[in-house]
Amino acid sequence: MTDRRPNDPSRRNERGRERNRSGSRKFSTAAPSERTRRADPARLVAFEVLRAVSADDAYANLVLPGSIRKHRLGRQDAGFATELAYGALRGQGTYDAILGQCVDRPLDQLDPAVLDALRIGVHQLMAMRVPPHAALDQTVGLARAVIGAGPSSLINAVLRKVSRRPLAEWLDELVGGMEEPVRVSSLKFSHPEWIVRALRQSLVAHGRNVSEIDNLLQADNAAPEVNLVALPGIGTLDEVLQAGGRPGDLVEDSVVFAAGDVGRLESVRSGKVRVQDAGSQLVARALAAVELDSGGGKGESWLDLCAGPGGKAALLGAVAAQGGHVLVANEPAEHRAALVRQALDAVPSHVWTVRVDDGRTVGAAYPDGFDRILVDAPCTGLGALRRRPESRWRRKPADLVDLAPLQRGLLSEALDTVRPGGVVAYVTCSPHPAETTAVVQDCLRGRKDFSLLDAGAALDAVSITGALNAGHESTAQLWPHVHGTDAMFLALIRRSRH
Numbered sequence: 287m288t289d290r291r292p293n294d295p296s297r298r299n300e301r302g303r304e305r306n307r308s309g310s311r312k313f314s315t316a317a318p319s320e321r322t323r324r325a326d327p328a329r330l331v332a333f334e335v336l337r338a339v340s341a342d343d344a345y346a347n348l349v350l351p352g353s354i355r356k357h358r359l360g361r362q363d364a365g366f367a368t369e370l371a372y373g374a375l376r377g378q379g380t381y382d383a384i385l386g387q388c389v390d391r392p393l394d395q396l397d398p399a400v401l402d403a404l405r406i407g408v409h410q411l412m413a414m415r416v417p418p419h420a421a422l423d424q425t426v427g428l429a430r431a432v433i434g435a436g437p438s439s440l441i442n443a444v445l446r447k448v449s450r451r452p453l454a455e456w457l458d459e460l461v462g463g464m465e466e467p468v469r470v471s472s473l474k475f476s477h478p479e480w481i482v483r484a485l486r487q488s489l490v491a492h493g494r495n496v497s498e499i500d501n502l503l504q505a506d507n508a509a510p511e512v513n514l515v516a517l518p519g520i521g522t523l524d525e526v527l528q529a530g531g532r533p534g535d536l537v538e539d540s541v542v543f544a545a546g547d548v549g550r551l552e553s554v555r556s557g558k559v560r561v562q563d564a565g566s567q568l569v570a571r572a573l574a575a576v577e578l579d580s581g582g583g584k585g586e587s588w589l590d591l592c593a594g595p596g597g598k599a600a601l602l603g604a605v606a607a608q609g610g611h612v613l614v615a616n617e618p619a620e621h622r623a624a625l626v627r628q629a630l631d632a633v634p635s636h637v638w639t640v641r642v643d644d645g646r647t648v649g650a651a652y653p654d655g656f657d658r659i660l661v662d663a664p665c666t667g668l669g670a671l672r673r674r675p676e677s678r679w680r681r682k683p684a685d686l687v688d689l690a691p692l693q694r695g696l697l698s699e700a701l702d703t704v705r706p707g708g709v710v711a712y713v714t715c716s717p718h719p720a721e722t723t724a725v726v727q728d729c730l731r732g733r734k735d736f737s738l739l740d741a742g743a744a745l746d747a748v749s750i751t752g753a754l755n756a757g758h759e760s761t762a763q764l765w766p767h768v769h770g771t772d773a774m775f776l777a778l779i780r781r782s783r784h
Protein backbone atom coordinates (compact mmCIF):
# COMPACT_ATOMS: atom_id res chain seq x y z
CA MET A 287 0.00 0.00 0.00
CA THR A 288 1.51 3.27 -1.00
CA ASP A 289 0.21 6.56 0.15
CA ARG A 290 1.44 8.48 -2.85
CA ARG A 291 -1.75 8.27 -4.75
CA PRO A 292 -1.80 10.04 -8.12
CA ASN A 293 -3.60 13.35 -7.66
CA ASP A 294 -3.25 12.92 -3.92
CA PRO A 295 -4.74 16.14 -2.59
CA SER A 296 -2.18 16.00 0.21
CA ARG A 297 0.50 16.84 -2.35
CA ARG A 298 -1.26 19.83 -3.79
CA ASN A 299 -2.14 23.26 -2.60
CA GLU A 300 -5.59 24.70 -2.91
CA ARG A 301 -4.90 25.89 -6.47
CA GLY A 302 -3.88 22.41 -7.46
CA ARG A 303 -0.15 23.12 -7.64
CA GLU A 304 2.11 20.58 -6.03
CA ARG A 305 3.37 21.54 -2.60
CA ASN A 306 6.96 21.29 -1.45
CA ARG A 307 8.20 19.88 -4.72
CA SER A 308 11.81 20.38 -3.76
CA GLY A 309 11.28 18.38 -0.59
CA SER A 310 13.53 20.88 1.16
CA ARG A 311 10.92 21.96 3.68
CA LYS A 312 9.35 19.40 5.94
CA PHE A 313 6.30 21.33 7.08
CA SER A 314 4.17 24.11 5.79
CA THR A 315 5.05 27.37 7.53
CA ALA A 316 1.43 28.47 7.35
CA ALA A 317 -0.44 28.64 10.62
CA PRO A 318 -3.01 25.88 11.05
CA SER A 319 -5.78 28.42 10.52
CA GLU A 320 -4.44 29.18 7.02
CA ARG A 321 -3.93 25.60 5.94
CA THR A 322 -6.20 23.12 4.25
CA ARG A 323 -9.79 23.44 5.33
CA ARG A 324 -11.09 20.64 3.20
CA ALA A 325 -11.29 17.03 4.28
CA ASP A 326 -9.62 14.67 1.84
CA PRO A 327 -12.42 12.16 1.10
CA ALA A 328 -10.26 9.09 1.78
CA ARG A 329 -9.20 10.42 5.18
CA LEU A 330 -12.78 11.44 5.88
CA VAL A 331 -13.88 7.87 5.26
CA ALA A 332 -11.24 6.57 7.67
CA PHE A 333 -12.33 9.14 10.26
CA GLU A 334 -16.00 8.16 9.87
CA VAL A 335 -15.08 4.54 10.44
CA LEU A 336 -13.11 5.33 13.62
CA ARG A 337 -15.93 7.51 14.92
CA ALA A 338 -18.53 4.83 14.26
CA VAL A 339 -16.37 2.27 16.05
CA SER A 340 -15.61 4.39 19.10
CA ALA A 341 -18.90 6.29 19.41
CA ASP A 342 -21.46 3.72 18.23
CA ASP A 343 -19.71 0.40 18.90
CA ALA A 344 -19.93 -0.29 15.16
CA TYR A 345 -17.92 -2.93 13.30
CA ALA A 346 -15.35 -1.34 11.01
CA ASN A 347 -15.83 -3.90 8.24
CA LEU A 348 -19.56 -3.16 8.12
CA VAL A 349 -19.24 0.65 8.17
CA LEU A 350 -16.35 0.99 5.73
CA PRO A 351 -18.02 -0.14 2.47
CA GLY A 352 -21.00 2.21 2.96
CA SER A 353 -18.72 5.14 3.74
CA ILE A 354 -16.58 4.41 0.68
CA ARG A 355 -19.73 4.38 -1.46
CA LYS A 356 -21.12 7.54 0.14
CA HIS A 357 -17.94 9.47 -0.67
CA ARG A 358 -17.59 7.81 -4.08
CA LEU A 359 -13.98 6.80 -3.63
CA GLY A 360 -12.18 5.23 -6.56
CA ARG A 361 -10.24 2.00 -6.14
CA GLN A 362 -6.99 3.62 -5.07
CA ASP A 363 -8.59 6.00 -2.58
CA ALA A 364 -10.68 3.15 -1.20
CA GLY A 365 -7.47 1.17 -0.62
CA PHE A 366 -5.91 4.17 1.11
CA ALA A 367 -8.98 4.69 3.33
CA THR A 368 -9.06 1.00 4.25
CA GLU A 369 -5.40 0.91 5.20
CA LEU A 370 -5.77 4.13 7.18
CA ALA A 371 -8.90 3.08 9.08
CA TYR A 372 -7.85 -0.50 9.78
CA GLY A 373 -4.25 0.43 10.53
CA ALA A 374 -5.28 3.19 12.97
CA LEU A 375 -7.65 0.78 14.73
CA ARG A 376 -5.15 -2.07 14.94
CA GLY A 377 -2.37 0.25 16.05
CA GLN A 378 -4.47 2.10 18.60
CA GLY A 379 -2.64 0.69 21.63
CA THR A 380 0.79 1.74 20.39
CA TYR A 381 -0.47 5.04 18.97
CA ASP A 382 -2.23 6.02 22.19
CA ALA A 383 0.98 5.31 24.10
CA ILE A 384 2.87 7.64 21.75
CA LEU A 385 0.14 10.25 21.99
CA GLY A 386 0.31 9.95 25.77
CA GLN A 387 3.86 11.33 25.53
CA CYS A 388 2.81 14.25 23.36
CA VAL A 389 -0.49 15.45 24.83
CA ASP A 390 -0.47 17.51 28.00
CA ARG A 391 -3.44 15.73 29.59
CA PRO A 392 -4.77 12.18 29.91
CA LEU A 393 -6.12 11.01 26.56
CA ASP A 394 -9.55 10.28 28.03
CA GLN A 395 -9.91 13.99 28.70
CA LEU A 396 -9.67 14.77 24.98
CA ASP A 397 -12.78 15.15 22.85
CA PRO A 398 -13.13 11.58 21.47
CA ALA A 399 -13.41 12.94 17.92
CA VAL A 400 -10.10 14.79 18.35
CA LEU A 401 -8.50 11.60 19.65
CA ASP A 402 -9.71 9.69 16.60
CA ALA A 403 -8.35 12.41 14.30
CA LEU A 404 -5.00 12.20 16.11
CA ARG A 405 -4.90 8.41 15.73
CA ILE A 406 -5.45 8.85 12.00
CA GLY A 407 -2.62 11.38 11.90
CA VAL A 408 -0.29 9.11 13.88
CA HIS A 409 -0.91 6.10 11.65
CA GLN A 410 -0.03 8.16 8.59
CA LEU A 411 3.15 9.38 10.25
CA MET A 412 4.27 6.08 11.76
CA ALA A 413 3.19 3.39 9.36
CA MET A 414 2.25 4.79 5.97
CA ARG A 415 4.56 6.49 3.56
CA VAL A 416 2.76 9.80 3.86
CA PRO A 417 5.13 12.77 3.87
CA PRO A 418 4.95 14.38 7.33
CA HIS A 419 3.72 17.75 6.02
CA ALA A 420 0.87 16.02 4.22
CA ALA A 421 -0.08 13.97 7.26
CA LEU A 422 -0.21 17.15 9.35
CA ASP A 423 -1.95 19.37 6.83
CA GLN A 424 -4.50 16.80 5.93
CA THR A 425 -5.28 15.77 9.47
CA VAL A 426 -5.68 19.38 10.55
CA GLY A 427 -7.82 20.03 7.46
CA LEU A 428 -9.96 17.02 8.27
CA ALA A 429 -10.44 18.17 11.85
CA ARG A 430 -11.34 21.71 10.78
CA ALA A 431 -13.87 20.38 8.31
CA VAL A 432 -15.59 17.87 10.57
CA ILE A 433 -14.91 18.94 14.16
CA GLY A 434 -14.35 22.70 13.84
CA ALA A 435 -11.44 25.13 14.04
CA GLY A 436 -11.03 24.84 17.83
CA PRO A 437 -8.74 21.81 18.11
CA SER A 438 -6.61 22.48 15.02
CA SER A 439 -3.72 24.06 16.94
CA LEU A 440 -3.64 21.17 19.39
CA ILE A 441 -3.73 18.57 16.63
CA ASN A 442 -1.03 20.42 14.73
CA ALA A 443 1.22 20.72 17.77
CA VAL A 444 0.76 17.10 18.88
CA LEU A 445 1.37 15.63 15.45
CA ARG A 446 4.48 17.75 15.05
CA LYS A 447 5.84 16.21 18.22
CA VAL A 448 4.91 12.73 17.07
CA SER A 449 6.56 13.28 13.70
CA ARG A 450 9.96 14.07 15.23
CA ARG A 451 10.81 10.40 15.59
CA PRO A 452 10.17 7.29 13.55
CA LEU A 453 8.14 4.48 15.09
CA ALA A 454 11.21 2.43 16.05
CA GLU A 455 12.56 5.28 18.17
CA TRP A 456 9.21 5.84 19.84
CA LEU A 457 9.02 2.16 20.67
CA ASP A 458 12.53 2.17 22.11
CA GLU A 459 11.55 5.05 24.34
CA LEU A 460 8.24 3.53 25.38
CA VAL A 461 9.61 0.11 26.31
CA GLY A 462 12.99 1.32 27.59
CA GLY A 463 13.64 -0.18 31.02
CA MET A 464 10.50 -2.28 30.85
CA GLU A 465 11.21 -5.85 31.91
CA GLU A 466 7.86 -7.57 31.76
CA PRO A 467 7.81 -9.31 28.34
CA VAL A 468 4.00 -9.22 28.13
CA ARG A 469 3.96 -5.43 28.55
CA VAL A 470 6.73 -5.02 25.99
CA SER A 471 4.92 -7.13 23.39
CA SER A 472 1.64 -5.41 24.19
CA LEU A 473 3.12 -1.97 23.52
CA LYS A 474 5.18 -2.93 20.50
CA PHE A 475 2.48 -4.89 18.74
CA SER A 476 -0.58 -3.04 19.93
CA HIS A 477 -2.54 -5.78 21.69
CA PRO A 478 -4.12 -5.57 25.15
CA GLU A 479 -1.95 -7.27 27.74
CA TRP A 480 -4.57 -9.88 28.55
CA ILE A 481 -4.64 -10.95 24.89
CA VAL A 482 -0.85 -11.19 24.77
CA ARG A 483 -1.04 -13.43 27.84
CA ALA A 484 -3.89 -15.46 26.35
CA LEU A 485 -2.02 -16.00 23.08
CA ARG A 486 1.20 -16.97 24.86
CA GLN A 487 -0.80 -19.53 26.80
CA SER A 488 -2.40 -20.71 23.56
CA LEU A 489 0.94 -21.27 21.84
CA VAL A 490 2.14 -23.42 24.72
CA ALA A 491 -1.16 -25.32 24.97
CA HIS A 492 -0.83 -26.37 21.34
CA GLY A 493 2.78 -27.47 21.59
CA ARG A 494 4.47 -24.38 20.20
CA ASN A 495 7.13 -22.15 21.68
CA VAL A 496 6.20 -19.03 23.60
CA SER A 497 9.02 -17.20 21.79
CA GLU A 498 6.78 -17.15 18.71
CA ILE A 499 4.48 -14.62 20.36
CA ASP A 500 5.85 -11.50 18.64
CA ASN A 501 5.55 -13.12 15.22
CA LEU A 502 1.97 -14.08 16.01
CA LEU A 503 1.10 -10.56 17.19
CA GLN A 504 2.77 -9.10 14.12
CA ALA A 505 0.71 -11.38 11.88
CA ASP A 506 -2.43 -10.00 13.55
CA ASN A 507 -1.39 -6.53 12.44
CA ALA A 508 -1.10 -7.38 8.76
CA ALA A 509 -4.10 -7.19 6.47
CA PRO A 510 -5.01 -10.79 5.59
CA GLU A 511 -4.83 -11.87 1.98
CA VAL A 512 -8.17 -12.52 0.32
CA ASN A 513 -8.66 -16.26 -0.18
CA LEU A 514 -11.32 -17.57 -2.51
CA VAL A 515 -12.73 -21.04 -2.90
CA ALA A 516 -14.52 -22.40 -5.94
CA LEU A 517 -17.37 -24.54 -4.62
CA PRO A 518 -16.41 -28.06 -5.76
CA GLY A 519 -18.49 -29.24 -8.69
CA ILE A 520 -20.25 -25.86 -8.88
CA GLY A 521 -17.73 -23.05 -9.49
CA THR A 522 -14.47 -22.70 -11.36
CA LEU A 523 -11.51 -20.46 -10.70
CA ASP A 524 -10.95 -19.47 -14.34
CA GLU A 525 -12.29 -15.92 -14.04
CA VAL A 526 -10.46 -15.27 -10.77
CA LEU A 527 -7.17 -16.55 -12.17
CA GLN A 528 -7.60 -14.48 -15.33
CA ALA A 529 -8.28 -11.44 -13.13
CA GLY A 530 -4.89 -11.84 -11.45
CA GLY A 531 -5.47 -14.37 -8.65
CA ARG A 532 -2.76 -16.92 -7.89
CA PRO A 533 -3.51 -20.54 -6.95
CA GLY A 534 -3.58 -21.04 -3.18
CA ASP A 535 -0.76 -23.24 -1.90
CA LEU A 536 -2.61 -24.69 1.10
CA VAL A 537 -5.85 -26.13 -0.17
CA GLU A 538 -7.21 -27.24 -3.52
CA ASP A 539 -9.73 -25.16 -5.51
CA SER A 540 -8.52 -22.01 -3.77
CA VAL A 541 -7.02 -18.76 -4.98
CA VAL A 542 -5.27 -15.87 -3.29
CA PHE A 543 -6.60 -12.64 -4.75
CA ALA A 544 -4.81 -9.32 -4.39
CA ALA A 545 -6.14 -7.63 -7.49
CA GLY A 546 -8.82 -5.46 -5.91
CA ASP A 547 -12.51 -5.74 -5.30
CA VAL A 548 -13.67 -9.35 -5.69
CA GLY A 549 -17.28 -8.16 -5.85
CA ARG A 550 -16.77 -7.19 -9.50
CA LEU A 551 -16.20 -10.82 -10.52
CA GLU A 552 -19.25 -12.61 -11.87
CA SER A 553 -18.22 -15.97 -10.39
CA VAL A 554 -18.07 -14.34 -6.94
CA ARG A 555 -21.35 -12.46 -7.39
CA SER A 556 -23.05 -15.72 -8.36
CA GLY A 557 -21.87 -17.35 -5.10
CA LYS A 558 -20.09 -20.16 -6.96
CA VAL A 559 -16.75 -18.77 -5.87
CA ARG A 560 -16.66 -17.53 -2.30
CA VAL A 561 -14.34 -15.54 -0.07
CA GLN A 562 -13.18 -17.89 2.66
CA ASP A 563 -10.06 -18.13 4.79
CA ALA A 564 -7.90 -21.12 3.83
CA GLY A 565 -8.05 -22.37 7.43
CA SER A 566 -11.84 -22.48 7.29
CA GLN A 567 -11.66 -24.36 4.00
CA LEU A 568 -9.24 -26.87 5.49
CA VAL A 569 -11.28 -27.69 8.60
CA ALA A 570 -14.52 -28.08 6.60
CA ARG A 571 -12.80 -30.33 4.07
CA ALA A 572 -11.15 -32.36 6.82
CA LEU A 573 -14.54 -33.18 8.34
CA ALA A 574 -15.99 -34.05 4.92
CA ALA A 575 -13.07 -36.35 4.05
CA VAL A 576 -12.34 -38.15 7.32
CA GLU A 577 -13.21 -41.84 7.41
CA LEU A 578 -16.29 -42.91 9.31
CA ASP A 579 -16.36 -46.07 11.35
CA SER A 580 -19.63 -47.08 9.75
CA GLY A 581 -18.37 -47.43 6.23
CA GLY A 582 -19.94 -44.18 5.00
CA GLY A 583 -20.56 -44.15 1.28
CA LYS A 584 -23.46 -42.45 -0.44
CA GLY A 585 -26.47 -41.01 1.31
CA GLU A 586 -24.88 -39.72 4.50
CA SER A 587 -26.55 -36.96 6.46
CA TRP A 588 -24.49 -34.02 7.67
CA LEU A 589 -25.28 -31.30 10.19
CA ASP A 590 -23.71 -27.85 10.50
CA LEU A 591 -24.86 -26.98 14.00
CA CYS A 592 -23.78 -23.29 14.12
CA ALA A 593 -23.95 -22.36 10.47
CA GLY A 594 -24.36 -18.58 10.26
CA PRO A 595 -23.35 -16.78 8.10
CA GLY A 596 -22.85 -19.93 6.04
CA GLY A 597 -19.26 -19.96 4.78
CA LYS A 598 -18.49 -23.52 5.80
CA ALA A 599 -22.07 -24.64 5.11
CA ALA A 600 -21.67 -23.62 1.46
CA LEU A 601 -18.45 -25.60 1.09
CA LEU A 602 -19.87 -28.60 2.95
CA GLY A 603 -23.07 -28.39 0.88
CA ALA A 604 -21.08 -28.47 -2.36
CA VAL A 605 -19.00 -31.46 -1.22
CA ALA A 606 -22.15 -33.18 0.04
CA ALA A 607 -23.79 -32.69 -3.35
CA GLN A 608 -20.82 -34.34 -5.07
CA GLY A 609 -20.99 -37.35 -2.78
CA GLY A 610 -24.77 -37.81 -2.82
CA HIS A 611 -25.19 -36.65 0.79
CA VAL A 612 -27.53 -34.13 2.44
CA LEU A 613 -26.83 -31.24 4.82
CA VAL A 614 -28.88 -29.57 7.54
CA ALA A 615 -27.53 -26.11 8.35
CA ASN A 616 -28.74 -24.86 11.71
CA GLU A 617 -28.54 -21.29 12.97
CA PRO A 618 -30.65 -19.77 15.78
CA ALA A 619 -30.50 -16.12 14.66
CA GLU A 620 -33.06 -15.57 11.88
CA HIS A 621 -31.07 -12.84 10.13
CA ARG A 622 -27.99 -15.06 10.11
CA ALA A 623 -30.06 -18.04 8.92
CA ALA A 624 -31.07 -15.84 5.96
CA LEU A 625 -27.36 -15.40 5.20
CA VAL A 626 -26.92 -19.19 5.34
CA ARG A 627 -29.71 -19.64 2.77
CA GLN A 628 -28.03 -17.04 0.57
CA ALA A 629 -24.65 -18.79 0.94
CA LEU A 630 -26.21 -22.13 -0.02
CA ASP A 631 -28.09 -20.67 -2.98
CA ALA A 632 -25.51 -21.94 -5.48
CA VAL A 633 -25.79 -25.51 -4.11
CA PRO A 634 -28.61 -27.69 -5.53
CA SER A 635 -31.61 -27.14 -3.27
CA HIS A 636 -32.40 -30.84 -2.76
CA VAL A 637 -29.09 -31.18 -0.90
CA TRP A 638 -29.68 -28.78 1.97
CA THR A 639 -32.17 -27.53 4.54
CA VAL A 640 -31.76 -24.54 6.82
CA ARG A 641 -33.13 -24.88 10.33
CA VAL A 642 -33.57 -21.98 12.75
CA ASP A 643 -33.06 -23.40 16.21
CA ASP A 644 -30.92 -23.45 19.30
CA GLY A 645 -28.18 -25.94 18.52
CA ARG A 646 -28.31 -27.29 22.07
CA THR A 647 -31.70 -28.87 21.46
CA VAL A 648 -31.60 -29.67 17.76
CA GLY A 649 -30.99 -33.39 18.14
CA ALA A 650 -34.54 -34.22 19.27
CA ALA A 651 -35.84 -33.36 15.81
CA TYR A 652 -33.46 -35.89 14.20
CA PRO A 653 -33.83 -39.22 16.01
CA ASP A 654 -31.77 -40.99 13.33
CA GLY A 655 -28.86 -38.64 14.01
CA PHE A 656 -26.15 -37.54 11.59
CA ASP A 657 -23.02 -39.07 10.13
CA ARG A 658 -20.94 -35.89 10.26
CA ILE A 659 -21.54 -32.86 12.46
CA LEU A 660 -19.68 -29.57 12.38
CA VAL A 661 -19.70 -27.54 15.60
CA ASP A 662 -18.15 -24.23 14.54
CA ALA A 663 -18.77 -22.78 17.95
CA PRO A 664 -19.32 -19.13 18.89
CA CYS A 665 -15.97 -18.03 20.34
CA THR A 666 -13.89 -14.98 21.19
CA GLY A 667 -12.34 -14.87 17.72
CA LEU A 668 -8.88 -14.43 19.24
CA GLY A 669 -7.53 -16.30 16.22
CA ALA A 670 -9.01 -13.89 13.70
CA LEU A 671 -7.98 -10.53 15.15
CA ARG A 672 -6.34 -9.52 11.87
CA ARG A 673 -9.78 -9.60 10.21
CA ARG A 674 -11.58 -7.49 12.79
CA PRO A 675 -9.36 -4.52 13.52
CA GLU A 676 -11.31 -3.21 16.51
CA SER A 677 -12.15 -6.52 18.17
CA ARG A 678 -8.95 -6.75 20.26
CA TRP A 679 -10.03 -3.58 22.10
CA ARG A 680 -13.59 -4.75 22.57
CA ARG A 681 -13.13 -8.29 23.74
CA LYS A 682 -12.82 -8.82 27.50
CA PRO A 683 -11.27 -11.72 29.45
CA ALA A 684 -14.77 -12.42 30.80
CA ASP A 685 -15.86 -13.41 27.26
CA LEU A 686 -13.81 -16.58 27.63
CA VAL A 687 -15.79 -17.49 30.73
CA ASP A 688 -19.15 -16.38 29.38
CA LEU A 689 -18.89 -18.49 26.22
CA ALA A 690 -17.79 -21.65 28.02
CA PRO A 691 -21.25 -23.12 28.86
CA LEU A 692 -22.56 -22.50 25.33
CA GLN A 693 -19.52 -24.14 23.76
CA ARG A 694 -19.88 -27.18 26.01
CA GLY A 695 -23.64 -27.33 25.46
CA LEU A 696 -23.22 -27.33 21.69
CA LEU A 697 -20.47 -29.95 21.60
CA SER A 698 -22.38 -32.19 24.03
CA GLU A 699 -25.49 -31.97 21.87
CA ALA A 700 -23.44 -32.89 18.82
CA LEU A 701 -21.96 -35.91 20.62
CA ASP A 702 -25.47 -37.02 21.57
CA THR A 703 -26.71 -36.51 18.02
CA VAL A 704 -23.96 -38.13 15.95
CA ARG A 705 -24.63 -41.71 14.82
CA PRO A 706 -22.49 -44.59 16.05
CA GLY A 707 -19.48 -44.64 13.72
CA GLY A 708 -19.96 -40.96 12.82
CA VAL A 709 -17.65 -37.98 13.41
CA VAL A 710 -18.05 -34.60 15.10
CA ALA A 711 -15.70 -31.73 14.25
CA TYR A 712 -15.32 -29.14 16.98
CA VAL A 713 -13.93 -25.94 15.48
CA THR A 714 -13.17 -22.44 16.77
CA CYS A 715 -11.44 -19.41 15.30
CA SER A 716 -9.66 -19.05 18.62
CA PRO A 717 -6.61 -20.98 19.82
CA HIS A 718 -7.31 -20.32 23.50
CA PRO A 719 -7.25 -23.55 25.55
CA ALA A 720 -10.35 -22.46 27.50
CA GLU A 721 -12.43 -22.66 24.33
CA THR A 722 -10.55 -25.41 22.52
CA THR A 723 -8.85 -28.29 24.33
CA ALA A 724 -10.62 -27.71 27.67
CA VAL A 725 -14.05 -27.87 26.00
CA VAL A 726 -13.16 -31.10 24.22
CA GLN A 727 -11.70 -32.70 27.34
CA ASP A 728 -14.69 -31.75 29.48
CA CYS A 729 -17.23 -33.03 26.98
CA LEU A 730 -15.40 -36.32 26.45
CA ARG A 731 -14.93 -37.01 30.15
CA GLY A 732 -16.61 -40.30 31.03
CA ARG A 733 -17.78 -40.89 27.44
CA LYS A 734 -15.98 -44.09 26.54
CA ASP A 735 -17.82 -44.45 23.26
CA PHE A 736 -15.95 -41.47 21.78
CA SER A 737 -12.33 -41.10 20.69
CA LEU A 738 -10.24 -38.31 19.27
CA LEU A 739 -9.00 -38.83 15.72
CA ASP A 740 -5.69 -37.40 14.58
CA ALA A 741 -6.88 -33.96 13.44
CA GLY A 742 -3.39 -32.91 12.29
CA ALA A 743 -3.26 -35.88 9.92
CA ALA A 744 -6.80 -35.13 8.73
CA LEU A 745 -5.77 -31.57 7.84
CA ASP A 746 -2.65 -32.83 6.08
CA ALA A 747 -4.79 -35.23 4.06
CA VAL A 748 -6.82 -32.36 2.57
CA SER A 749 -3.97 -29.88 2.22
CA ILE A 750 -1.79 -29.42 -0.84
CA THR A 751 1.50 -29.71 1.03
CA GLY A 752 0.42 -32.65 3.16
CA ALA A 753 2.72 -31.34 5.88
CA LEU A 754 1.03 -28.53 7.77
CA ASN A 755 2.51 -29.66 11.05
CA ALA A 756 -0.60 -28.41 12.85
CA GLY A 757 -1.26 -31.43 15.06
CA HIS A 758 -0.62 -31.72 18.78
CA GLU A 759 -1.98 -34.46 21.05
CA SER A 760 -4.63 -35.48 18.49
CA THR A 761 -6.11 -31.99 18.04
CA ALA A 762 -4.86 -29.44 15.49
CA GLN A 763 -4.22 -25.74 15.55
CA LEU A 764 -3.51 -23.50 12.55
CA TRP A 765 -1.74 -20.16 13.02
CA PRO A 766 -1.56 -16.86 11.11
CA HIS A 767 2.21 -16.55 11.58
CA VAL A 768 2.90 -20.16 10.54
CA HIS A 769 0.22 -21.10 8.01
CA GLY A 770 -1.03 -17.66 6.93
CA THR A 771 -4.56 -18.69 7.98
CA ASP A 772 -6.78 -17.62 10.83
CA ALA A 773 -5.91 -19.51 14.01
CA MET A 774 -8.49 -22.27 13.50
CA PHE A 775 -8.69 -25.08 16.01
CA LEU A 776 -9.93 -28.54 15.00
CA ALA A 777 -10.81 -31.61 17.03
CA LEU A 778 -12.30 -34.63 15.26
CA ILE A 779 -14.25 -36.93 17.57
CA ARG A 780 -15.54 -40.30 16.40
CA ARG A 781 -18.34 -42.24 18.05
CA SER A 782 -17.61 -45.93 18.18
CA ARG A 783 -19.99 -48.30 16.43
CA HIS A 784 -20.78 -50.33 19.53
Ligand SMILES: C[S@@+](CC[C@H](N)C(=O)[O-])C[C@H]1O[C@@H](n2cnc3c(N)ncnc32)[C@H](O)[C@@H]1O
Pocket residue numbers: 566591592593594595596597598599616617618619622643644645646662663664665692696
Ligand atom coordinates in the same frame (compact mmCIF):
# COMPACT_ATOMS: atom_id res chain seq x y z
C1 LIG B 1 -18.30 -19.05 14.49
S1 LIG B 1 -19.88 -18.67 13.92
C2 LIG B 1 -20.12 -19.89 12.69
C3 LIG B 1 -19.48 -19.54 11.37
C4 LIG B 1 -19.97 -20.39 10.24
N1 LIG B 1 -19.77 -21.80 10.48
C5 LIG B 1 -19.32 -20.03 8.93
O1 LIG B 1 -18.35 -20.70 8.52
O2 LIG B 1 -19.75 -19.07 8.28
C6 LIG B 1 -20.89 -19.23 15.21
C7 LIG B 1 -22.38 -19.15 14.94
O3 LIG B 1 -23.04 -19.80 16.03
C8 LIG B 1 -24.27 -19.18 16.19
N2 LIG B 1 -24.83 -19.52 17.51
C9 LIG B 1 -24.89 -18.78 18.63
N3 LIG B 1 -25.57 -19.44 19.59
C10 LIG B 1 -25.94 -20.63 19.07
C11 LIG B 1 -26.70 -21.72 19.55
N4 LIG B 1 -27.21 -21.73 20.78
N5 LIG B 1 -26.89 -22.76 18.72
C12 LIG B 1 -26.37 -22.78 17.47
N6 LIG B 1 -25.67 -21.76 16.97
C13 LIG B 1 -25.45 -20.69 17.75
C14 LIG B 1 -23.96 -17.70 16.01
O4 LIG B 1 -25.15 -17.00 15.70
C15 LIG B 1 -22.97 -17.76 14.86
O5 LIG B 1 -23.65 -17.59 13.64
